[in-house]
Amino acid sequence: MMEELPHRYAPVAVTVDVVALTIRDRRLQVLVAERDAGPYAGSRALPGGFIRPEEELAEAAVRELGARPAHLEQLASYGGPGRMRVLSVSYLAFVPHLPRPRAGAAWHPADDLPPLASDHARIVADGVERARAKLEYTPLASAFAGDTFTISELRQIYETVWGTRLHPGNFHRKVLSVPGFVEGTGATTRTGGVRGGPRARLYRAGDARLLHPPLLRPGSAGTAPDRSPGRW
Template sequence: MTFAVTVDLVMLTIRDGALCALLIRRAIPPYQGNSALPGGFVLADEDLDAAAERELVEETGLRGAGHLEQLGSYGAPGRDPRGRVVTIAYLALVPDAPAPRAGSDAAAADWVPVTRLPDLAFDHGRILADGIERARAKLEYTPLAAAFCPPEFTIAELRGVYEAVWDTRLDPRNFHRKVTSTDGFVEATGRSTAGERGRPAQLFTRGAAPVLYPPLLRRGQLPALS
């Protein structure tokens, strides 16, 4: 029995106000012509992070991400018809994502709204669902939402991230109050937007806090009991 290790990438960005995932269309068997996550086999002389970065470039032409972390490992027997294959999945959050360019064993690559996902090859549907939930949960307790924003952003832009990732509408005044009163979440730059219609908006950067207290909970979520 053959045994191999692969990496797969759950890449998320926000385009036109919607949370989108990067998908490729496979150019080779198995599942030729099906949609899948970008990824591939780990080479004998590279570590996992290097393999993830290489596959990203080879299959999509994209380089780098605003945030990259290991999501989990997936190794159910039969998940890959080519043999016994364990994959290490990564979650990447990308601000201002450019249009991807297909290459290597990908016939096409595109950002797809997570509300309109096709059936995916292998067990990539489960991996993608886990990545989306990881991102949604981390927005409650960490300042990770800023990874979707440019270096300087308005509170309205940050709110747009939460609304896209959580797929819900948030009250602007309540959100502004919570964000600006949470220690270390955002820091004012002293600058404002200019040249736009309406009142200039204050610009912020990501603060130094690794976790948010109190957390920004999704609707219907309850804080954990201590």
């Protein structure tokens, strides 16, 4: 079925902006691009750009990111007259390791960002909060890790994204008790920790897509998933 192009309505320019998160130096970091042209030239902004006629929204996000993330999901759309007829569809991406960012882009700590164009700072805040909530009830923390990882490495991911310390023993038992969260590889690390300790067992991501029961953020007051983008 073909939808006729409604040219009698004022057209809108649609961009895709990506909140790409990784963990580097034990900090949650966001990919920030330098704008080399346009009215915001010289300033910084999220990686993004105008969508092309033949591509899906998610494809545009991957193209603007310049790499295939371990996880990608839509965040929200931001429009309104304050944006001069530019509608931004934002995406959240989890990127493992430290891929070298494409030219003109650099990682910045999520809690120490430079000034960003438009309302991108708010988009980042929405993305970080979404990421924190996602770790509670999905196994996506492993999207920040390599193919195999130890329970301690997984715990560090949680601690970094949530900004809290977690009890190592309880975390260990909890992760292994959730079906499908991780599965053992039979292997262990080649050496103990930097400061000693036995070799840790290596795990890979399991096949669960949701965690039952979830790993709840400590500090009982406070955390609830907020999937609603924008108050209106």
